Amino acid sequence: MSDGGTTQWLDDDEMRFWRSFITTATLLESRLNQNLSESHGVTHSDYTILVVLSEAPGRQLRMSVLAELIASSKSRLSHQIARMEKAGLVARQVCDSDGRGVLAALLPAGMELLERAAPTHVTAVRELVISQVTKTEQSSFADALERIQRALSGDDAVAAAS
Template sequence: MTSSEQEPRWLDEGEMRAWRTYVNGSSMLMDRLHRELQDTHGVSLADYEILVRLSEQPNQRMRMTQLAEDVASSKSRVSHQVARMEKAGLVLRRECTEDGRGVLAELTQKGMAQLVEAAPTHLAGVRAHIVDLLTPEEGEVLAKVFDRVMTHLRESNG
C-alpha cells in the first residue's frame, strides 16, 4: 500500500473543534474588519494592510516582492492590488534605482492621509473583536502558535 492509499489521519473531536473554530472565527474576523473599514472609509482590509506596511518602512517604500511576502499574498495579486491603489492615488510604483530590476511601492501623501483616517476604526475593531477578548497569556499563546505555523509554512514552501 502506498502512502497515498493509506488511511488518512482523521481529526479527533477536539482537533476538529479547534480546526473548525479557527477557520470560521478567522474568516468572520477578517470579514468584519474589512466591512468596518469599507463601510466607514471606503478602503478594503487588504489595501489598509499595504498602507500600514509601507508606512512602517524607511522613506515609506518597499520592494513589491517583500510587500507580497509581508502581507502573505502572491506577487501577482499584490501587483494587481497596488496597480488599483496607484490609480486611486494611494501609492506609486517606481523602479528600484539600486539594481534597476526591482519595483518599489511607495506610499503617497493621499495614501498616508487615508491610513491616518482609517487607523482608529481598524484599531477599535481589532481590540473589540479579538485583543480585548483574550487574556495577555492567551494573546501570547496565539502569537506563539501562529509564529510556529508561519515558520513551518515558509520552511516547507521551498
C-alpha cells in the first residue's frame, strides 16, 4: 500500500496515545452501558437522551437538535426514540411553531427512570474515570477533548486556533 510518501505516519508515542484513547473509549462505553442495563434496564444511549431532554427547556427538543447534541444520525435517533416511546419514556410531538418540526419530549416515566439511574451512572463515572486522574489532568484532558470535538464538528478554524 503506497500513498506516494505523503502520509505522516504515527510515531510510537502517537500510536500509544491513539490506541489507548480508542480502547479506553470503547471499554468505558461498554462498562457504562452494562452497568445501566443491568441496574435499570436502560442503555447508556437511552440514558444520555433522558439527560439531555431533562436539561432542555420544557424537557423537549427538536429531533434534529437532539441528534446533534448526542452526536447521532437523525435516522439512528429516530429508531432509538421509537423504542423509547414504546417503553413510555419519551413522546414525539409536532412542533407548534412551524408544524414541520418534530420534538422529542421527556415523559414522567422517563424522568423517574433518569432519577433512579443517575446515582448509578455518576458512581460509575466517578469510579472509572474521575478518580483515575488528578484535577489538573482532568482540566488538561477536557481542553484536549474539546479541541478534538470542535475539529470533529467541522469547526476546524476554531480547533486550529485553540
